[in-house]
Amino acid sequence: xxxxxxxxxxxxxxxxxxxxxxxxxxxxxxxxxxxxxxxxxxxxxxxxxxxxxxxxxxxxxxxxxxxxxxxxxxxxxxxxxxxxxxxxxxxxxxxxxxxxxxxxxxxxxxxxxx
Numbered sequence: 001x002x003x004x005x006x007x008x009x010x011x012x013x014x015x016x017x018x019x020x021x022x023x024x025x026x027x028x029x030x031x032x033x034x035x036x037x038x039x040x041x042x043x044x045x046x047x048x049x050x051x052x053x054x055x056x057x058x059x060x061x062x063x064x065x066x067x068x069x070x071x072x073x074x075x076x077x078x079x080x081x082x083x084x085x086x087x088x089x090x091x092x093x094x095x096x097x098x099x100x101x102x103x104x105x106x107x108x109x110x111x112x113x114x
Contacts, residue, residue: 002026002103006095009108012085018110020080022095024103033098034071034078038110040091048093049080062088085112 008020024032035050049059049069057069068081078095092107 004105006105006108009110011111017083024097029076030073035096037094038091087114
């Protein structure tokens, strides 16, 4: 069983920045594809950013140029740097680890005030 734990959420004003972190347990972290999803109230969960085991990244169009995903295999960590935040970025952000199976964290709340 892999445990996935997010941290770093909070309340920030529009235009501000936050950095989310996700730690996944297990000795094969480097083989996981890691991704961040978010879910706004009343909406479906959506992909925000992803990074493959090889380091390739992809982003939702809505966050390109503002968010950066990066992984540190030595620390079993994936981070999401979020800049120029907008009220529409508000939601619960979830980290997902995927290998043979998929594991989700409990989520961390991000609120961007206008």
